[in-house]
Amino acid sequence: MTALSRINKELRNITKNLPDNCSAHPSGTDIYEWQAHITGPSDTPYAGGTFFLNIHLPKEYPMRPPKVTLQTRIYHCNIDQHGGISLDILSDQWSPVLSIATILISIMSLLSEPNPDNPLVPEISRIYKVDKVQHDQRAKEWTEKYAS
Numbered sequence: 315m316t317a318l319s320r321i322n323k324e325l326r327n328i329t330k331n332l333p334d335n336c337s338a339h340p341s342g343t344d345i346y347e348w349q350a351h352i353t354g355p356s357d358t359p360y361a362g363g364t365f366f367l368n369i370h371l372p373k374e375y376p377m378r379p380p381k382v383t384l385q386t387r388i389y390h391c392n393i394d395q396h397g398g399i400s401l402d403i404l405s406d407q408w409s410p411v412l413s414i415a416t417i418l419i420s421i422m423s424l425l426s427e428p429n430p431d432n433p434l435v436p437e438i439s440r441i442y443k444v445d446k447v448q449h450d451q452r453a454k455e456w457t458e459k460y461a462s
Contacts, residue, residue, distance in 0.1 A: 317375045321345050324414055331415035336422065338369065338414050346371045348380075350418055354461065355426045359453035360388070363461030367421070368397075369414060379408035382417060389449075389456035391428050391439035399424070400434045 322345070328338055338350035348369040354360030366385040372378045382404055383397035392400040403412055403420055433439035442449040 317371070317373055318345065320376050321371060328415060331413065332418060333422075336418045338418060341368070346373070346375075348414065350414070352418060352422055352425070354457060355422055358426055359450040360390075360425045360457050360461070363388075363457035365425075365461055367418075369417075371414075376410040376412070379404050379412075380414070380417065382421070384421075387456060387460040389438060389453040390425070391430050391433040391435050391442055392424055394434040398434060400429070400432055 325340070325345075332338065335353035335355075336351060338348055341347045341349040348371065350367040350369055352365045352367065354363040354365065364386070365388060368383050368385055370381040372380065382399055384393050384399060385397055387395070399421065401417075401420060401424060403409075403417065428439075428442060430439040430442045438449070441452070
């Protein structure tokens, strides 16, 4: 299966494979450039926020993972100020059986359960570990400020 046929297949099935609180679609005429959004999971400091992502699918997709960047600022130990996301399936644990829907669901899971032992932002990880109440308050403030 070529990259183009795989991408078109995912595009046809994306609405069936995603929960209601996220979406993904090509951003224009280039089928390799997608935009997505995730609504912050309830019972997290990100609840009520809308987080926008850019997804670049390489010409070798699905043999190589997409490059995903978060465009909305967020206070999270696994997401840096440039929108880089520390998520194993976006690098060494990528598999061609994974999809754009899988990636978005995994990012939503990361918002629910940060991984402070593999941080992109060590200071946020430290606060998460020593004072989760303070961490959650800052995350909520950032969500209200940047993701409303």
